[in-house]
Amino acid sequence: MNRSYVRRPTEVAAIRAVTRSARPLPPVPALMAALLKANDRRDREGVCLAAHRAVRAADPAVGDQ
Numbered sequence: 001m002n003r004s005y006v007r008r009p010t011e012v013a014a015i016r017a018v019t020r021s022a023r024p025l026p027p028v029p030a031l032m033a034a035l036l037k038a039n040d041r042r043d044r045e046g047v048c049l050a051a052h053r054a055v056r057a058a059d060p061a062v063g064d065q
Contacts, residue, residue, distance in 0.1 A: 025057040 025031070031054040038046030 025053060028054055028057050031057055 031050055035047060035050035035054060038050050
């Protein structure tokens with residue numbers, strides 16, 4: 001089955017809006033607390049999000065290419 005990805009107009013607008021403004025990250029201790037809370041609740045998506053944000057907050061150069 002051949003499927004093609006169709007972008008939605010709202011998706012393009014959202015991507016443009018995000019690239020226009022920088023959003024400050026919360027402090028690392030707050031992100032680590034969120035990581036522990038997500039882990040206690042067995043929320044895999046929350047753990048992944050909190051971990052990635054904590055790394056990005058600790059070293060902003062991470063992910064820049």
